[in-house]
Amino acid sequence: MSYSQEVYSKAAEILDRRKEKAYLEAQERFDEVSEKIPELEIIQRKLSQIGLNISKVFLYSTDKQADVEKLMQESLALQEEKKALLKKNGYDEKALEVKYTCPVCQDTGFIKNRRCKCHNELLKDIERENLSKVAPISDCTFDTFDVNFYPDEDLENAINPRNKAEKIKRSCAKYATNFSRDSVNILFMGGTGLGKTHLSLAIANVVINKGNSVVYGTAQNILNDLQNENFGRTDNLRYYERAVLNCDLLIIDDLGTEFKNSYTVACLFNIINTRISAKLPTIISTNYTLDELEEKYDQRITSRIAGEYKKLVLVGNDIRYIK
DSSP: OOOHHHHHHHHHHHHHHHHHHHHHHHHHHHHHHHHOTTTTHHEEEEEEEEHHHHHHHHHHHHSHHHHHHHHHHHHHHHHHHHHHHHTTTTOOOOTTSSSSSSTTTSSSSSSEEEOOHHHHHHHHHHHHHHHHHTGGGGGGGTTTGGGGGSSSSSOOSOOOOHHHHHHHHHHHHHHHHHTTTOOOEEEESSSTTSSSHHHHHHHHHHHHHTOEEEEEHHHHHHHHHHHHHTTOTTTTTTTHHHHHHSSSSEEEEEEEEEEEOOHHHHHHHHHHHHHHHHTTOEEEEEEHHHHHHHHHHOOHHHHHHHHEEEEEEEEOOOHHHOO
């Protein structure tokens, strides 16, 4: 489970802001209460001095353990005196404590070098927020994937579009629930408006909730940004090669609709081949058949897609048009 450096950095900034806010609010409460109970300021100064004295003990004392123990006893006595003063004046004895967003890790995000649950949830939220900027992820869940928009009559080849859509939906839900680095690659195929993007994002929803990083984008946008990055045009990029190649799940939408040149073909091959070699799952959706894709790209790309991707083909009428 790996996130981009941008996600980790944003989480660290949010944690720092939470901690700073908690300290500032605690200071405001102390200032307010100490106006009514001046003795609190004297106690606070004594506690601060004890903190300094403990630091000096480690530098200069010949009997560190005994001196630290003595100072800790003084500190505990002052803490008890402070609690008694607060209760005497009608305040809760914990009124001046720092109120962290997460009291477990005190907004550091870590517990004994392990990420706190709050930190993990924050990373998930940031990942979901990033994806929501490019796709309607909140609207695309398995619950909102309605198979009733698919025809319920058998086609000439005896395929029932609704039954097939239901089977693919169940397969995708199972895939998302059991997602791991060992998950297979998926190729969604079918005409325009048949729910390929919806199912891709429904998978992304569950995969993000499991604590995995997801990069989603159209082939056009991903390849454009990677081309710009390669040529040093790094302003306003949403996709970076490092994240595209290393995220836990990559979703490339609308393959075949991008502007094609020698760079985009080479870049696409590198993405597909690198992720296959690293055993990192990728989902691709396209309106084209494999034969049509082979006409657009060289065989190195189509052979890897044909051999390494599980093909899920949706049939029916354009759901967007029906809606």
